Amino acid sequence: MDVIWIGYGSLCELAETDKAQIQHLIARGNTSEHFFDHCRDEFRAMPKLRTLELWSPENAYEWTGTITTLTEDFDGWFGHLPGYVCPEIKIFQEGAQWELDAQNEEVFNAAKDEFYRFRDSLRGGEHACGGSSIGGNSYLEGAYDRILRKHLEAANED
DSSP: OOEEEEEGGGGGGSOHHHHTTOOEEEEEOSOHHHIIIIIGGGGGGOTTOOEEEEEESSOGGGGTTHHHHHHHHHHHHHTTSTTOOOOEEEEEETTSSOEEETTTHHHHHHHHHHHHHHHHHHHTSTTTTSSSOOTTOHHHHHHHHHHHHHHHHHHHHO
């Protein structure tokens, strides 16, 4: 099949025989939580998948760990098949320049950790803000962008 562009919620509506033929998939949804709770197992029927792009308006830091988890899933599901190659997985934050992939996931994790320390220092300690989301708070969103940019630039210098 050619490239398929689909919403997360529609993945489960595809026939198993169609899923088995998909090689390139672009899926869009709202949150990483919804993706992991409702969509992740849909890839179990896609042994021919070569590229997977996930698009979301949610901040990229919410997706850290996803590529590692999906890679482990794909290897567990299909690693025994002759000629199997794990798909290239990328995650895009809509409306931002951030692209999360296997090469920079560790950098995103480090930036997320630094951001949490910064956020918590403003709010009086760990988890004092009542959640991890920074959506709607332009000051925190800007701080995260600056921290991530710093980490990505440092990684590119190495």
